[in-house]
Amino acid sequence: MLAFSIFPKNISTYGQEIDNLFWLILFFVTVAFVISLYVLLRPLFTNHYKKVPKARYITGEKKKHFRWITAALVLLALSDFAILFAEHPVWAKTQENIPDPDMHVAIIGRQWNWIFIYPGKDGKLYTADDLYIDEQNSGLHVPVNKTVVFDLKARDVVHSFFVAELRLKQDAIPGRTIKRWFKATETGKYDMACAEICGVLHSQMRNFLVVESQEQFDAYMNTLYEKYKTNQ
Amino acid sequence: MSQQQTLSVPPKAIPQGRLGIWILIAGELVIFGGLIAAYLMNRLRYPDQWSEQAAHTSTFFGAFNTVVLLFSSYSIVRAHAAATRAQVNKVLVWMSITIGCGLLFLVNKTIEYSGEISHGFTMTSPRLQEAGNQIGSLFWSFYYTMTGLHGTHVLAGMVAMLIVMAGVRKGKNLHRVELVGMYWHMVDLIWIFLFPLLYIAK
C-alpha cells in the first residue's frame, strides 16, 4: 500500500460512500486501462516491420472484424451503467433529498471570507435575533452528529464552499439560495476553502469548520449571545 | 480559375457562394438564437415586470418597420430576377430601392430610439433603477442589444449591397445579387422574430 493516504480524513456520514465510488470507478478504469494498453502495445512488439514485412489487408468493415470492439464497447457500457447505478443513490442522498435539520444556518460568501448566520434564541433563521458573524477565522461551529442544513448564498461574485473532510463542495451563486446538508461525525477543526476563483485574495479566503460536542457548542453560542447582546 | 473550377466541382453541387452564405446564415441564426433564448428565459422569469416595460415600446414603429423590411425583401427578389435576365439597369434600380428601405428602417429606428431614450429607457435605464425597478431596466438592456445587433446587420447588408452594386454597374458578378439577397432575407427573418417578442408580446 501507499505510504500516505489518498484522501483526507472523512468526517461526514456520506463521505465514505463518495470515497467508495472513487474506488469502484478506479477498478473499472484500471481494467479498461490495462486491456487497452495491452491492445496498444502488443502489436508494437510483435509486428515490427523487420519481423512482419507485409501487413495483412483488413478493412474492418465486416461485422466479423468488428466483433472484438463491439464486445469491448458492450463491456464499457455495462461498467458505465454500473457506475451510474452506484452513484445515483449517493447523489440523491447528498443533493436531492435534504433531511430534516437539527440545526439550520446560512453561509454567505463574500470577497474574501465566509459569513455565518446562526439562528438566535428562537431557533429560527431569518428572524431579528439572528447572529451574523463576519470575522476572519471565526469558524462555523456545529455540534457533532447533528444534521446541519445550510443555505448557501454569495454577496458579490461566485464562490464555492469546500470542506475536503466533508467531501462536500457547492458553488455559491449571487442571487440564488442553495440548500445543502451534512452531518459531521468527528470533532475537530477543518479548513473551509473557496474553490472557485473569486478575485485577488481568493487564496486567502479560508475559514474553519469547527465540529465540537454539544456542550462546547452551547457554550460557544452563549459567548456569541453575550458578545452581540448590544446589537439586538 | 474558371478552367480549374469546372474540372474540380462535381456537376450537381450547389454553387460555392450560395453554399457559403447558407452556412453563414446558419451561424448567424444560432447567434441570434442564443440571444433570443436568453431573452425568453428572462421573460418567463419576470412575466409581469417585463410586459409592463414592453408596453412602452412603439408597436406602430415596429409594425411600420416590419412592412418596410418585408417590402425590401420583395424588392431584392425583383433585383435578383432582373439579374438572372442580366438587366443591369433594373438590378440597380431595385437594389437602390432595397437600400432605401434599409435606410428608412434605420431612420425609423433612430426616431424610435430617441423617443424611448427621452422617456428614460436606455441601455441601463438609470431612471428605472433609481425607482427600484431593476428588473425592468434589464428588459431595456435586452431590447437595445437585440435591436442594435439586428440594426448592425441591416447596416452590414446595405454596405454589402453597395459593394455588389459597384460590381453590377460594370456588368460583373451578377450572381452576387442573389447572395446578398439571401443574406437580406435572413436579416428580415430575424426581425420577424424580434418584432413579436419585443413589440407585440405585452
Add this chain to the structure above:
Amino acid sequence: MGQAIHLNGNGHHEQSFWTKYLFSTDHKTIGMQYIITGLFMAAIGGFLAYVFRMNLAFPGEAIPLFGELGPQQYNMLVTNHGMIMVLWVAMPILVSGLGNLLIPTMIGTDDMAFPTVNMLSYWIFLLSSVVLLASFFVPGGGFAGGWTLYPPLSAGAYADTSPDFFTALFSGTSLFILAVALEIVSMLMGGINFLVTTINKRAPGMSAFKMPVMVWFLCIASLDFMFSVAPLVAGAVMLLFDNILGTGFYDPVRGGDPVLFQHLFWFFGHPEVYVILLPALGVIGEIITVFSRKPLFAYRTIVKLSLIAAVLAIVVWAHHQFIAGIDPRMATFFSVGTIIISIPFAGVFLSYMATLWGGSIRFSAAMIWALGFIGLFLIGGLTGLFLGSNTFDIYAHDTYFVVAHFHYTLFPIVFFAFFAAFYYWFPKFVGKQLNEKLGKIHFWLTFVFFNGTFFLLFFNGLMGQHRRVHDYSLFSNVIQEPYITFEKISTVCAILLIVSQFIFLYNLVISLRKKERAPSNPWNAATLEWQTSSPPPHGNFPVPVKVYHGPYEYSNPSFSLDYVPQNYDERIMDTESKQDQYEPTADIISTT
C-alpha cells in the same frame, strides 16, 4: 522554399514577396502563418506556466526571469495561460493551421473556396492575438478572473468605480473579452471555408468515403464549433456590455443571472474539447495507417461513431456545472450523457489500436508521437469517468484532479498530435526532411517530463488541493508531505518539459538549412497530398487529379503495389516506376 511556379491555364499569377509570404491568399502560406502564430502564442503560454509553477513550488520567492509574483498577477497568469492554450494555440494550430494545409491538398484542389475570406480570417486572428497581448499592459493589468470568465467577477470589475466608457473599454477584462470575440469570428470564417471547400471542391471521384479521415474530422469539428460557439458570441457581447456600458445581464441585483453565462460558456466550452480532439484524431489516423501499412480499421464506422459523439458533445455541457447550483435532477441527466459519450470514443480509439494489429509497423518519429498520443489520451479519457460521475465530481470539482485530467487530454491533443503531424507533414509542406533521431529524442523527453509534470497532481487533487490559489500556506491538507514535494517535482518536470522543446527548435533550424530536398512521398502514403511535389506548387496540382481509390489502400493483395495512391490509374501509370519509388524512401525510416 520552392520557386513560384507559374501555372498556365490555372489563373494563378506570379507572386511578389509580399503576396507570397505575408498577404497571401494561398492556403499553404495561411496555414503556416497560423501554425507559426500558434507556436509563438504557445511559447508565451508556456512561459506563463513556468512562472506560476515556480510560484507553486517555491512560494514567496522571486522567480528567475520574472521577479516577485503577487496574487493578482498569479490569477492573471493562470487565466491567460488557459485561454491562450485553448483559443490561441489549440485552435489555430490544429483546426485552422492543419485544416488550411491539408483540406485542399487532401481533397485534390487548388485552394480554399474563398481565399480572400481565408486571408481575412488569419488577419483577424492575428489582430485578436495582439489585442489579447495588449490586455496585459493596460492599467490594472490583464484579466484575472479565470479563463471561464464567470460573471459577476468578469462583469462587475468596474461597477463600483463607475468609470467612463473608454476606461472600461481599455481595461484588461474588456480587451480580453474582445480578443475572445475576434478569435471566434476568425475561426467561424475559417470554418465556413472548410465546409464549403470540402463540399464543393473535391476532385472528381473523391466521394464522401474516399476522403481521408482527417478531412472528415476537420469538417465535423467545424460544424460542432459553429453551432456551439454562436450562442457564446451573443453571451460575450452581453458580457462586454456589462463591462463597458454597465448593463446588468449577469447581475442578479438587476434580475440578471450569472448562471446564464455559465451555460452559454460551457455550451461552447465542452464541444470545444471535441473540436480540437477530432483534428488530432485525424492526424493520428493518417499516421498509424501509413506506418503500419494497413487500411484504417473500420473507417466508415469510425466516421459514424464520431458523428454520434459530435452530436452527444453538444448536449453534455452542464457536467462542468454539477455543483454550480443547477437543478440536481438535471445534473443526473448530464451525468448519464457524459458517461455515455465514452462509448463512441472508445470505439474510435479501439479501432485505431486494431489498425496496428497485423500491421507491419515502422517506428518513425511521427509514428511514436502518434502512439504516445493514444497512450496518454487513454489516461486523460479514463480519468474523465471520475469527473463525469456527478457524485464524485462533488468532491473532485475544481481540484488539481481536474487540472491533471484535462492536461492529460489537452496536452496530448495539442502537442503530441501536433508534433506527430509536424514530423509527418513537414517534408511535404516545407520540402525538407526533419532529423528523425532528434524527433525521437524530443518525443521521449517530452513524454517523460509531461508525465512527471501532471501525474502526481492527481494525488494532490484527491487530497483536496483546489485550483487557482496563489498561496496554499493557509490550507493544512496541502501544506504537508508528500504534497509539497509533488509540487516541486511537477515544477521541475514542467521546466524540463519546456527546455526539451529546444530540441525541436534545433531540429527545425538544422533541417531548414539542409540543402537536399525532401522526396515528394517519403512515407509512401496513398493520400493525395503526397502525390504532388514537395512543397506543392501554388495551385497544388499542376495537372488536375482524379480519384479512383480509397485513402488507405496499403498492402492490398489485389494490387501488385505496396500501396495504391488515391489518384492511381491502372490504365495510365506504370507499375514498375511506382515500385521503384518505394525502395529508396524505405531507407529513410530504417536508418533511423
